[in-house]
Amino acid sequence: MADFGGAELEAFRTEVRSWLEANYPPELRQPDAKTDPEAVWGGRAFEGSQDPQIVWMRRMAQKGWTAPTWPKDYGGGGLSPQQARVLDQELSAGRYRPALLSFGLWMLGPVLLEYASEEQMKEHLPKIVKGEIRWCQGYSEPGAGSDLAGLQTRCVDKGDHWQIDGSKIWTSYANRADWCFCLVRTDPSKKHEGISFVLIDMASPGVETRPIRLISGESPFCETFFTEVKIPKGNLVGRLNGGWEIAKRLLQYERQNISAGFGEGGTAGGASGDLAQIARRYLPDESGRLADGDLRRRITENKMDFQALRQTIARSAAESRAGNGPSAATSIIKYAAAELAKQRSELMIEAMGGHGLGWEGEGFSAPEIAAVRGWLRTKANSIEGGTSEINLNVVAKRVLGLPDPK
Numbered sequence: 001m002a003d004f005g006g007a008e009l010e011a012f013r014t015e016v017r018s019w020l021e022a023n024y025p026p027e028l029r030q031p032d033a034k035t036d037p038e039a040v041w042g043g044r045a046f047e048g049s050q051d052p053q054i055v056w057m058r059r060m061a062q063k064g065w066t067a068p069t070w071p072k073d074y075g076g077g078g079l080s081p082q083q084a085r086v087l088d089q090e091l092s093a094g095r096y097r098p099a100l101l102s103f104g105l106w107m108l109g110p111v112l113l114e115y116a117s118e119e120q121m122k123e124h125l126p127k128i129v130k131g132e133i134r135w136c137q138g139y140s141e142p143g144a145g146s147d148l149a150g151l152q153t154r155c156v157d158k159g160d161h162w163q164i165d166g167s168k169i170w171t172s173y174a175n176r177a178d179w180c181f182c183l184v185r186t187d188p189s190k191k192h193e194g195i196s197f198v199l200i201d202m203a204s205p206g207v208e209t210r211p212i213r214l215i216s217g218e219s220p221f222c223e224t225f226f227t228e229v230k231i232p233k234g235n236l237v238g239r240l241n242g243g244w245e246i247a248k249r250l251l252q253y254e255r256q257n258i259s260a261g262f263g264e265g266g267t268a269g270g271a272s273g274d275l276a277q278i279a280r281r282y283l284p285d286e287s288g289r290l291a292d293g294d295l296r297r298r299i300t301e302n303k304m305d306f307q308a309l310r311q312t313i314a315r316s317a318a319e320s321r322a323g324n325g326p327s328a329a330t331s332i333i334k335y336a337a338a339e340l341a342k343q344r345s346e347l348m349i350e351a352m353g354g355h356g357l358g359w360e361g362e363g364f365s366a367p368e369i370a371a372v373r374g375w376l377r378t379k380a381n382s383i384e385g386g387t388s389e390i391n392l393n394v395v396a397k398r399v400l401g402l403p404d405p406k
Contacts, residue, residue, distance in 0.1 A: 009082055009083070009086055012083055012086055013086050013089075013090065016086060016087055016090045017090050017094075019063070020090060020091070020094055020096060021094070023056075023059045023060075024056065024094075024096055025052040025055050025056050027052040028052050028053070028056060028096075028097055033052060035051055035052055035053040036049075036051050036053070038176065039051045039053035039054050039057075040053050040057070040097070040098060040099075040100065040101050041100075041101050041102065041131075041134050041173070041176070042054070042057060042100055042102065042130075042131025042132065042133075042134055043131070043132070043133060043134030043176065043177070043178050044132070044133065044134070044178045045134075045176070046131075047132070053097070054131075056097065056099050057099045057100050057130075057131045058130070058131075059099075060099035060100070061075070061099070061100070061129050061130040061131060063077060064076045064077030064078060064079075064129060065077050065079075065087060065099070066099050066100045066102075066105065066129050066130075066131065067105055067109065067125075067128070067129045068083070068084045068087055069081065069084050070109065070113070070125065070129065071113075073122075074113075074121055074122065074125035074126055074129070075125055075126035075128075075129035075130065076125070076129060081318070099131075100131045102128060102131065102134070102135065103134075103135045103136060103137055103172075103181075104124075104127075104128035104133065104134075104135040105128060105129075106253060106254070106257040107135075107137065107181075107250050107253050107254050107257070108124075108128065108135055108181045108250070109125055109128050110249075110250075110253050111237075111246050111249050111250045111253070112124060112125060112237065113125070114249065115197075115237055115238040115246050115249075116237050116238070119234070120199075120234070120237060124199070133178045133179050134173070134176060134177050134178045134179075135177055135178070135179050135180065135181060136171050136172060136173055136174045136176075136177035136179075136180045136181075136202070136224075137171065137172065137180070137181060137182075137254075138153075138168040138171055138174075138180045138181065138182030138183065138200070138224060139151075139168070139182075139183055139247070140168060140169050140170045140171075141153060141166070141167060141168055141169060142167065142169050145169075145170075145387075146387050146389070146390050148183070148247070149191050149192045149195065149244065150191070151166075151183055151184075151185060151195065152166055152185055153165070153166025153167065153168065153182070153183070153184050153185060153226065154166055154184065154185055154188075155184035155185065155186045155196060155198060156186075157186075158230070160233070161230045161231060161232060161233060162198065162230070162231050162232075162233060162235070162236065163228055163229065163230055164182075164184060164198070164200065164206075164226040164228075164229040164230075164231060165226055165227060165228060165229070166184070166185075166225075166226055167223065167224060167225045167226065168182070168223070168224040168226075169212075169221075169222075169223050169224070170212070170221045170222075170384075171209070171221065171222045171223070171224040172220055172221055172222075173220060173222070174202070174209040174222035174224045175209040175210075175211055175222050177202050178201070178202055178203070179199060179200065179201055179202060180199070180200045180202055180224070181197065181198075181199055181200075181237075181250075182197070182198050182199070182200050183195055183196075183197060183243055183247055184196055184197075184198055184243070186240060186241055186243075187241050190241070192244045193241055193244070194241055195241065195243040195244045195247065196236060196238075196240055196241055196242065196243040197236070197237045197238055197242075197243035197246040197247065198231060198235050198236050198237065198243075199231070199235040199237065200226070200229065200231055200235065201231070204229050204230065204231065205229070205230075206226060206227040206228050206229040206230075207224070207225070207226060207229055208224070208225040208227070209222045209223070209224050209225075210222060210223045210225075214376075214377075214380075215376050215379075216373045216374075216376040216377045217373060218373070218377070251385070251386060252330050254385045254386075255330040255331060255333070255334040255385050255386060255391070256316070256330045256333070256334075273367070275299055275302065275303065275344060275347060275348055275351075276290065276296075276299055276300075276303065278348060278351060278352075279295065279296075279299055279347070279348070279351035282351050282352050282353060282355060283295070283351060283353075290351075295347070295350065295351060298347060299347055299351075302340065302343055302344050302347060305336075305340050306340055306344070309333070309336055309337060309340060312333060312336075313333055313337075316329060316330070316333060329399060331386070331391040331392075331394040331395050331398070331399070332391075332395050332399065334385060334386065334391055335382075335388050335391040335392060335395070337381070338381035338382040338388055339382070339388070341378050341381050342378045342379070342381055342382065344378075345371075345374060345375040345378045346375070348371055348375070349371065349372065349375050352368065352371060355368050356368065356371060356372055356375075357372065358372055359372065359373075
């Protein structure tokens with residue numbers, strides 16, 4: 001992809017702005033737009049749907065702008081990094097909704113571009129771009145969480161197909177997913193070198209999912225069971241027993257995208273809104289400022305740290321686009337993001353006082369109930385995508401080059 005100078009980029013910006021204005025469904029401009037909240041994830045369930053969110057997704061996908069930097073040969077936009085930044089800026093400036101949220105875009109697609117065969121890329125990447133298939137991630141198991149390489153889900157060569165037997169846990173949205181990218185054991189005699197990376201159609205006989213109810217009252221995670229599940233030989237990505245390399249690479253993309261979801265007002269950081277404004281609402285002094293000076297100081301520090309984090313994420317993303325994808329530094333960002341998000345939510349609950357204890361009922365507003373449930377949700381921030389302890393180990397070994405403890 002060629003670099004674009006100032007004049008070319010400004011011409012592209014004008015083109016993007018005009019296209020977005022002309023193609024954004026007018027229904028989505030309304031604050032109370034009636035859309036299915038699951039529509040933004042796409043998938044088979046929305047085939048033929050005329051939900052405004054799906055219409056928006058299809059229009060963006062037709063341009064390849066749901067995956068702007070992916071090659072056009074696989075349905076992507078073929079944009080340069082500079083053009084992709086312009087598109088991001090215009091989407092943000094116009095307050096356009098995301099066209100598509102997708103584990104396929106954030107995690108699977110990038111590793112397919114690196115490790116998959118040409119046939120696999122042509123089969124799966126265009127469907128990811130179009131939002132036709134919703135993906136889930138089959139990594140953690142009941143006995144293999146932080147020690148992921150200890151996984152035991154078996155994948156046995158049956159001649160003309162692979163047979164999968166075992167279970168996964170904390171599989172996000174598995175009950176809504178169409179396909180799963182999954183780590184399986186193909187050689188029980190080796191640990192890291194006995195793992196392979198496969199793709200599984202969730203509609204296959206023998207696949208069962210059970211949602212897990214969390215303390216927040218939600219059930220985004222599932223147990224997933226595989227019983228004599230048959231998958232084609234062509235669903236193995238990369239080389240046999242070479243899945244650990246792909247797994248580590250995918251985790252870098254996952255941590256990069258989890259970190260990008262954190263921020264002031266971001267849902268990963270608890271309830272939405274500006275933390276200082278929310279605190280002033282509950283603890284104002286005579287002049288309207290936040291009355292508690294110590295709390296004011298801690299909120300300010302958190303806001304400053306988040307600003308520094310956002311700048312670091314932006315720099316890391318630019319380096320990733322200019323180089324060969326994300327590096328081990330994503331573990332630094334993911335760790336910091338998780339800690340700051342938990343801190344932000346704790347500060348919000350502290351500022352709300354008794355109003356931050358609401359679970360349900362007329363005595364509490366919807367934002368107050370969302371805040372306490374969001375506070376509970378942030379406890380998972382230091383677990384998902386690799387625990388904080390694991391990420392600190394990665395930083396120590398891969399970034400700082402420290403030796404293993406004796």
